[in-house]
Amino acid sequence: MLEFEGFIAALRSRSAALAELTREQVGNLAEIMAGHLALADRHSIGVFHGRTTPVPSSLTLAVGKVGADDWAPYLARQPRYQVVDFEHLHLMTPEALRVIGPLVNATLTDQA
Secondary structure, eight states, rough: OOOHHHHHHHHHHHHHHHTOOOOOOOEEEOOHHHHHHHHHHHOOOOOOOOOOOOOOOOTTOOTOSHHHHHHHBBSOOOOOOOSSSSSSTTTTTTHHHHHHHHHHHHHHHHHO
């Protein structure tokens, strides 16, 4: 099993974006990944019937490709995409959230 120091070394050797993370950020990333894995363990296959608003990055995804085909088997309704001009790894930064927050809020308050 990969120890924490080995995990940091692997990140720094393979990815320029992840190579600059601090030890604390790597620890946070590991906790987030553990949470995702716990959610995956509890996942049951089905179709979601509510509204969804994916927020993909225009800088990360190929133009015109927002993953609709990937999500179609799991969504009863067409998602409302809100594409933003931030790199995927920066979607949770304060600058990006100042743009994303109002988009998500508008979707949540829109009853149409």
